[in-house]
Amino acid sequence: MTDDLDDLRRALATPPAPDPEARARALALAMENFDRLQGSTDPARSSEDRPSEAVPLNGVRRMLKSLTSRPALAATTSIAALVIGVAVILPVADLRLDQPQTAPTDLPADLPTEADQLADELATAPEPTDLGEVAKAASPPATAARAPVEGEARLRSEAVADAELSGGLVEVENAVVAAAPALADAQPQPLPDSEAFATADANPVKVTAEEPVSTFSIDVDTASWSVLRSTLNRGAMPTPDQIRIEEMVNYFPYAYPAPDVDQAFAASISVMPTPWNPGTRLVTIGIQGALPEVSDRPALNLVFLIDTSGSMEDPSKLGLLKQSLALMLAELRPEDQIAIVTYAGSAGLVLPATAASDRATILAALDQLAAGGSTAGAEGLELAYQTAEGMAGDGEVSRILLATDGDFNVGVSDPEGLEAYVAKKRETGTYLSVLGFGRGNLDDAVMQALAQNGNGQAAYIDTLSEAQKVLVDQLTGALFPIADDVKIQVEWNPATVAEYRLIGYETRALAREDFNNDAVDAGEIGAGTQVTAIYEVTAPGSEAVLNDPLRYGSATAEATGGELGFLRLRWKAPGEDSSTLIETPITGEEEATDETRFAAAIAGFGQLLQGSAYLGDWGWDEAIALAGSARGDDPFGYRVEAVNLMRLAQGLDR
Amino acid sequence: MRMDTPDEMLATAAAQGDRAAFAKLVGRHYDRIHGLAWRLTGSRAEAEDLAQDICAALPAKLRHWRGEARFTTWLYRVVVNAAHDLRRRQATRTRAAQGWGDWEMARQDEIVTEAAARDWLAQAMTRLSPELRDTLALVLGEELTQAEAGQVLGLSEGTIAWRMSEAKKRLRAMAKEDAT
Numbered sequence: 001m002t003d004d005l006d007d008l009r010r011a012l013a014t015p016p017a018p019d020p021e022a023r024a025r026a027l028a029l030a031m032e033n034f035d036r037l038q039g040s041t042d043p044a045r046s047s048e049d050r051p052s053e054a055v056p057l058n059g060v061r062r063m064l065k066s067l068t069s070r071p072a073l074a075a076t077t078s079i080a081a082l083v084i085g086v087a088v089i090l091p092v093a094d095l096r097l098d099q100p101q102t103a104p105t106d107l108p109a110d111l112p113t114e115a116d117q118l119a120d121e122l123a124t125a126p127e128p129t130d131l132g133e134v135a136k137a138a139s140p141p142a143t144a145a146r147a148p149v150e151g152e153a154r155l156r157s158e159a160v161a162d163a164e165l166s167g168g169l170v171e172v173e174n175a176v177v178a179a180a181p182a183l184a185d186a187q188p189q190p191l192p193d194s195e196a197f198a199t200a201d202a203n204p205v206k207v208t209a210e211e212p213v214s215t216f217s218i219d220v221d222t223a224s225w226s227v228l229r230s231t232l233n234r235g236a237m238p239t240p241d242q243i244r245i246e247e248m249v250n251y252f253p254y255a256y257p258a259p260d261v262d263q264a265f266a267a268s269i270s271v272m273p274t275p276w277n278p279g280t281r282l283v284t285i286g287i288q289g290a291l292p293e294v295s296d297r298p299a300l301n302l303v304f305l306i307d308t309s310g311s312m313e314d315p316s317k318l319g320l321l322k323q324s325l326a327l328m329l330a331e332l333r334p335e336d337q338i339a340i341v342t343y344a345g346s347a348g349l350v351l352p353a354t355a356a357s358d359r360a361t362i363l364a365a366l367d368q369l370a371a372g373g374s375t376a377g378a379e380g381l382e383l384a385y386q387t388a389e390g391m392a393g394d395g396e397v398s399r400i401l402l403a404t405d406g407d408f409n410v411g412v413s414d415p416e417g418l419e420a421y422v423a424k425k426r427e428t429g430t431y432l433s434v435l436g437f438g439r440g441n442l443d444d445a446v447m448q449a450l451a452q453n454g455n456g457q458a459a460y461i462d463t464l465s466e467a468q469k470v471l472v473d474q475l476t477g478a479l480f481p482i483a484d485d486v487k488i489q490v491e492w493n494p495a496t497v498a499e500y501r502l503i504g505y506e507t508r509a510l511a512r513e514d515f516n517n518d519a520v521d522a523g524e525i526g527a528g529t530q531v532t533a534i535y536e537v538t539a540p541g542s543e544a545v546l547n548d549p550l551r552y553g554s555a556t557a558e559a560t561g562g563e564l565g566f567l568r569l570r571w572k573a574p575g576e577d578s579s580t581l582i583e584t585p586i587t588g589e590e591e592a593t594d595e596t597r598f599a600a601a602i603a604g605f606g607q608l609l610q611g612s613a614y615l616g617d618w619g620w621d622e623a624i625a626l627a628g629s630a631r632g633d634d635p636f637g638y639r640v641e642a643v644n645l646m647r648l649a650q651g652l653d654r
Numbered sequence: 655m656r657m658d659t660p661d662e663m664l665a666t667a668a669a670q671g672d673r674a675a676f677a678k679l680v681g682r683h684y685d686r687i688h689g690l691a692w693r694l695t696g697s698r699a700e701a702e703d704l705a706q707d708i709c710a711a712l713p714a715k716l717r718h719w720r721g722e723a724r725f726t727t728w729l730y731r732v733v734v735n736a737a738h739d740l741r742r743r744q745a746t747r748t749r750a751a752q753g754w755g756d757w758e759m760a761r762q763d764e765i766v767t768e769a770a771a772r773d774w775l776a777q778a779m780t781r782l783s784p785e786l787r788d789t790l791a792l793v794l795g796e797e798l799t800q801a802e803a804g805q806v807l808g809l810s811e812g813t814i815a816w817r818m819s820e821a822k823k824r825l826r827a828m829a830k831e832d833a834t
Contacts, residue, residue, distance in 0.1 A: 005794060005822055008779075012795035015689040015701070022702045023684050030680045030709035031673075037713045038671050 217522030223460035225251035230462040245504030245606035256288035272592035276618030279544025284596040291528035301391040305384040307404035317438035324467030332356035343380025423453040436460040483571040498540040594632035601627035620650035661725035693791035694737040
């Protein structure tokens with residue numbers, strides 16, 4: 001012994017090498033449970049091609065797949081049966097989650113009661129599939145006296161199953177119950193990709209009497225639509241986590257009434273029968289931002305923060321990005337300024353602030369961008385903010401346009417820190433928008449979070465025409481905010497609305513009290529843009545009411561004149577700290593237009609893709625017919641494109 | 655190029671259902687899990703079982719991965735907790751096994767033989783309290799700093815420092831005892 005820790009340190013330094021077989025067994029088991037968990041609770045993920053650097057992962061996957069333990073498990077079962085014949089009851093609860101075992105009922109009556117409890121516990125507890133030990137117990141030379149000892153040893157090893165482990169399994173079991181049993185085997189293997197989508201469960205139906213107030217932040221992102229379009233165009237159905245209905249609906253321009261001269265925006269309401277449910281109505285809230293005289297717009301300082309990491313080396317990524325920015329350049333004015341910051345390996349200022357009129361210099365700088373290196377997003381972002389702050393002048397608008405294919409948080413230990421950083425910088429008046437390019441490792445979740453915190457927009461650019469829409473046609477809206485922190489709160493009248501459901505906006509929900517709290521951030525509206533929100537509401541007494549009325553609830557609201565609800569909007573002028581309140585009653589008399597019918601068709605499309613439970617028999621044909629009949633004035637063909645995508649999805653869904 | 659994707663990214667991707675990321679993650683860390691399990695239990699067989707149980711539970715556990723700590727810190731915590739549960743259950747079993755007659759006798763005999771075969775390390779470790787053992791396994795074995803070990807065990811750095819000096823004292827006392 002020693003009076004120092006050195007001996008101990010030396011002794012502890014080299015653990016025995018793990019047994020390769022045990023290792024393979026544990027890893028195979030881990031993968032099996034992983035698949036079980038995915039297969040039962042999650043739908044299959046999209047069939048993305050992985051970028052080349054991920055190929056080694058596929059190799060690992062192949063290797064693990066070949067290590068399937070099916071024969072070994074079959075052996076375990078039969079050997080265990082033998083053991084039961086010899087002496088003791090060995091409840092074999094298979095660790096594989098799809099083979100629940102039941103407790104043996106023929107326990108010897110003379111066993112102590114603790115043993116009963118033990119057996120019960122073990123029947124549900126998972127057990128390591130330790131073939132060797134069982135085999136020993138069942139091997140011919142084992143005497144009757146020896147077998148019980150082994151049996152006890154085995155019981156002991158079963159006891160090893162830790163409490164947390166069984167907790168995890170309970171979760172899995174519940175999930176399996178929830179999934180349709182027939183689906184469990186038919187579920188295709190989840191394919192690997194590192195895309196991450198911001199997703200939340202669909203908003204549930206709320207009972208007005210219990211929760212009359214619904215509060216959310218507006219959302220001007222459109223990424224979800226372009227992502228699902230690119231997925232469909234490659235012949236795959238988008239997965240439900242790629243669907244954010246509000247972003248699909250808000251992708252399209254709507255001709256809502258323009259606001260009065262002194263107003264930042266106008267809210268218009270329409271009420272129509274729900275296409276997919278005759279027992280309910282859709283209440284559509286359309287918000288139209290004012291379009292200030294374009295010639296009066298303030299000078300613009302733009303910092304392109306461009307991801308030039310190796311994964312951007314792709315015509316649909318860096319190539320498209322260069323073309324898109326060149327396209328946008330034509331829309332800028334001589335007094336606007338451009339700077340370019342790249343990040344990859346180390347962040348660098350590629351183009352210092354340059355007047356937009358100096359097209360040759362800017363185009364040359366764009367042209368020289370080449371991909372290579374890994375992503376140092378945080379550093380690049382800091383440099384971009386620094387550059388933007390250096391460019392800012394009085395009354396000018398500064399915005400960072402982050403163009404990336406995903407891998408943003410490499411090197412940042414906590415993505416939340418990055419978001420907090422962006423949120424802090426928002427106070428300095430520099431906005432941040434995110435443009436996503438390419439597929440494979442698109443980190444939609446981080447994109448959305450950054451844009452949301454940066455008071456900007458998240459758009460996904462998959463084609464040059466999408467670049468045209470986002471960066472040219474809607475340049476003013478995308479780059480010039482007219483109202484910050486726009487929050488919507490609807491109070492439903494329990495006398496006329498028994499239940500309601502907000503379609504989409506799951507990732508934008510706010511707490512009721514946040515509505516009046518000006519410190520709580522919310523979405524921004526750009527010049528001339530529209531935002532649409534759709535509620536499905538059910539009248540009391542309708543056959544479509546899902547919840548039974550409360551016995552002791554009372555709804556006496558004749559005094560409100562049969563209003564459906566009351567809409568409150570809060571917004572701030574850009575840069576202001578205090579908000580303005582706008583209030584409008586929802587009377588139920590507001591008429592539907594082609595605009596709101598089209599929005600309803602898109603919301604229906606989104607729910608079809610999500611496999612929503614609320615649609616009943618309403619299907620692709622109905623969605624296509626509704627969208628087709630509500631095309632209205634569609635100068636750029638966006639709505640025609642939507643109809644075509646619905647038809648494509650219908651074909652793929654068969 | 656991502657030559658070596660950080661654990662945290664893999665864990666986040668795996669938590670979101672990326673199979674390849676999960677495979678890579680467990681493949682990368684199995685030895686680490688096994689190693690710490692061995693340092694905590696002092697037995698190769700137990701370490702193997704513990705590592706397997708942890709691997710089996712990892713998919714479900716990852717659902718609670720929030721990326722708030724370094725992945726290895728999170729993983730160490732999972733291993734330490736699993737080892738604690740194992741100890742707790744072993745204690746329960748020992749009590750429950752009282753009165754199993756011949757079985758128990760045979761088993762106890764086996765345990766004695768096993769214990770005799772254990773090396774100096776196991777003896778030293780088993781004579782320390784579980785708390786000190788955990789601390790030593792992390793600080794000496796895994797070479798964590800006292801702050802990191804504190805994070806894993808959910809204790810302050812000061813507590814770890816105190817435990818280390820306590821362990822030193824105990825070892826010194828043991829050495830004296832053995833010498834006499």
